Amino acid sequence: GQQLNQSPQSMFIQEGEDVSMNCTSSSIFNTWLWYKQDPGEGPVLLIALYKAGELTSNGRLTAQFGITRKDSFLNISASIPSDVGIYFCAGQRDLSNFGNEKLTFGTGTRLTIIP
Amino acid sequence: GAVVSQHPSRVICKSGTSVKIECRSLDFQATTMFWYRQFPKKSLMLMATSNEGSKATYEQGVEKDKFLINHASLTLSTLTVTSAHPEDSSFYICSASTGEANEKLFFGSGTQLSVL
Numbered sequence: 001g002q003q004l005n006q007s008p009q010s011m012f013i014q015e016g017e018d019v020s021m022n023c024t025s026s027s028i029f030n031t032w033l034w035y036k037q038d039p040g041e042g043p044v045l046l047i048a049l050y051k052a053g054e055l056t057s058n059g060r061l062t063a064q065f066g067i068t069r070k071d072s073f074l075n076i077s078a079s080i081p082s083d084v085g086i087y088f089c090a091g092q093r094d095l096s097n098f099g100n101e102k103l104t105f106g107t108g109t110r111l112t113i114i115p
Numbered sequence: 116g117a118v119v120s121q122h123p124s125r126v127i128c129k130s131g132t133s134v135k136i137e138c139r140s141l142d143f144q145a146t147t148m149f150w151y152r153q154f155p156k157k158s159l160m161l162m163a164t165s166n167e168g169s170k171a172t173y174e175q176g177v178e179k180d181k182f183l184i185n186h187a188s189l190t191l192s193t194l195t196v197t198s199a200h201p202e203d204s205s206f207y208i209c210s211a212s213t214g215e216a217n218e219k220l221f222f223g224s225g226t227q228l229s230v231l
Contacts, residue, residue, distance in 0.1 A: 003158055033220075042121070042208045042222035043159070088158060102149060103210075103220060105158045 006089055006106035014114050019076040021087060021109040029091030032065050032072040033103065037086045046087075047074070079113060086110050118142055119211045121223025128199055129231055136194045136226045138209030144189035145211035149220070150182075153206040162207075165192040199230040 006023045013019060023032070031050055035043035047058050049065035049072060056063055062075045072089055089106035118141040128134050138148055146167050151159040163184050164172040171184035181203075183195040192211075196203050208225040 035222075040124075040206075040225065040227065042119075042210075042225045045221065102161050102164055105160075107158050110156075 004089055004091055004104055004106040006109055008109060009107070010110040010112065012112045012114055013079055015079060015081060017079050019079055019083070019111060020073060022071060022073040023089030023091075023106045024071045025091060025104075026070070027093075028069040029093055029104070030069065031092040032063070033090040033092070034061075034063050034072070034074045035088045035090060037088060037108075039085075043088060076111075079111075081113055084111055084113050119145075119209065119221045119223045121209055121226055123226060124224060125227045125229075127229045127231065130200055131198055134196045134199055134228060136196075136207055136209075136228075138192045138194070138211065138223050140190045140211045143211075145192075146189065147212045148186060148192040149210045149212075150184060150192075150194050151208045151210070153208060153225075155206075159208060162194075196228065199228070201230045204228055204230045 004023050004025050011019060033048050034046045036046055037043045046061055047056050047063040049056055049063055052065055052069050053067050054065040060077045064073055066072055076083055087109045090103040092103055120139045120141050122137045126134055148165040150162045152162050153159050161174050162177045162182060163174060165184045165186040167186045167189050173179045181197055183197060186192040206225050206227050209223045210220045212220050
């Protein structure tokens with residue numbers, strides 16, 4: 001099935017650094033979601049974006065829904081050890097089908113913090 | 116936020132046996148549940164959409180006779196991997212939705228299936 005293109009694939013940073021990752025698609029999505037997954041666990045929702053151009057924050061996390069509706073980015077400021085994990089973007093297309101619409105996932109960004 | 120419980124978290128079985136995985140919405144009624152499969156270091160791939168009271172909708176390439184889905188109530192969906200083989204070993208994750216506008220999907224904690 002289709003996947004969203006997510007970059008970078010992996011990041012190695014030092015604690016305290018800021019992180020930026022993005023997600024792009026060749027087609028439009030009407031909802032963008034960002035999830036974090038720890039090893040052996042299911043994804044946990046970080047931020048949900050519902051409107052083109054929307055900029056939303058959740059603590060040290062900030063995400064934006066691109067104006068073209070074909071991209072989104074996630075920023076993490078002042079990274080801490082518990083930020084380690086895999087981050088996935090996900091998109092939904094059909095607004096009229098509300099929450100029954102399936103998600104298309106990005107390829108993931110693996111974040112590692114170097115001691 | 117909404118809680119989705121998935122059980123078991125880990126299962127090891129012999130080749131040829133069937134394995135059932137449960138997905139429950141604990142504090143809301145889920146009209147729709149989704150089942151995903153994830154291989155190591157890969158993204159989540161949707162297998163099927165489970166609708167309460169009706170047949171599941173399977174994604175292209177997913178064998179419906181191999182992966183049986185039952186969504187008998189608004190709080191429970193089950194995925195049964197029938198006659199499991201080593202290539203079925205994977206991480207299986209469910210998610211649930213109430214079907215309301217701007218509803219966010221919440222995920223279970225996943226089931227690691229290992230077929231010997």
